Amino acid sequence: MAEAERIIGTPDTPDAAGDGRERPVADQEQAPQERPRGKRRVAVLFAVAAFAYLLDLVSKMIVVAELEHQEPIEIVGDWLRFVAIRNAGAAFGFGEAFTVIFTVIAAAVIVVIARLARKLYSVPWAIALGMLLGGALGNLTDRIFRSPGVFQGAVVDFIAPKHFAVFNLADSAIVCGGILIVILSFRGLDPDGTVHKD
Numbered sequence: 001m002a003e004a005e006r007i008i009g010t011p012d013t014p015d016a017a018g019d020g021r022e023r024p025v026a027d028q029e030q031a032p033q034e035r036p037r038g039k040r041r042v043a044v045l046f047a048v049a050a051f052a053y054l055l056d057l058v059s060k061m062i063v064v065a066e067l068e069h070q071e072p073i074e075i076v077g078d079w080l081r082f083v084a085i086r087n088a089g090a091a092f093g094f095g096e097a098f099t100v101i102f103t104v105i106a107a108a109v110i111v112v113i114a115r116l117a118r119k120l121y122s123v124p125w126a127i128a129l130g131m132l133l134g135g136a137l138g139n140l141t142d143r144i145f146r147s148p149g150v151f152q153g154a155v156v157d158f159i160a161p162k163h164f165a166v167f168n169l170a171d172s173a174i175v176c177g178g179i180l181i182v183i184l185s186f187r188g189l190d191p192d193g194t195v196h197k198d
Contacts, residue, residue: 007054009154013047021094023086026035029054040057040163041116041120041121041122041125041126042118042120042126044126044127045113045120045126045127045129045130045133045190046117046133047125047130048126048127048130048131048133049129049130049131049133049134049137050132050134051130051134052131052132052133052134052135052138052170052173053133053135053137053138053141053170053197054133055169056138056139056168056169056173057138057141058137058140058168059158059169060142060156060158061120061170063082063084063158063172063174064084064156067083067084067158068084069084070084072160078162079161080159080160080161080162081160082158082159082160083158083160083168083188084157084158085156085157085167086146086154086155086157086158087100087155087156087157087166088152088154088155089137089153092127094155102117102142103140103143103151103152105165106136106139106140106143107132107140109132109136110133110136110137110140113132113136114132114133115193117129119191120193121191121193122184122189122190122191122193124180124189125181125184125189125190125191127177127180128177128178128180128184129177129181129191130171130177131173131176131177132177132178132179133173135169135170135171135172135173135174135177136170136171136174137166137170138168138169138170138173138176139155139170139171142154142155142156143155146169155168155170156168157171159172167176
């Protein structure tokens with residue numbers, strides 16, 4: 001009997017020769033356990049993106065309704081004020097002549113993040129990409145739906161530090177996400193959860 005099992009092998013264990021042609025039960029159960037873990041990382045990404053997007057959207061709605069065409073509100077004296085402006089350029093008011101180009105770039109960033117999410121197994125990367133995704137969606141919404149027209153809309157900015165450009169919460173999310181990605185890259189952590197050392 002033992003000789004027959006050695007020659008034929010069993011469905012649950014590798015044959016006695018140890019060539020690994022038949023997967024053990026433990027190995028068969030391991031792959032399904034890895035997929036939900038990846039799904040949880042994707043859930044973190046989209047949860048962070050949704051939070052950043054909604055926070056930016058609500059803040060802009062309040063600014064347009066309550067602050068536009070009004071005097072700036074001083075938060076910390078002259079050092080930090082809230083003032084509503086319409087920005088046709090990129091983050092922090094740069095490149096106002098390239099509104100359509102920035103719109104296309106934002107859309108491309110969203111597509112790249114969505115494709116990268118399939119290989120995501122790192123919570124820090126999920127948070128970083130979520131901030132990028134939420135910020136890009138926030139400003140892209142303005143580009144599409146605000147005047148003067150589709151893909152040429154001006155972004156609502158309102159956070160005005162002293163001696164610095166005016167920006168919004170979407171810009172903040174994009175910058176924070178970018179900084180986190182740089183830190184993770186320097187530490188050798190990849191989106192798939194592996195760590196490499198140069």
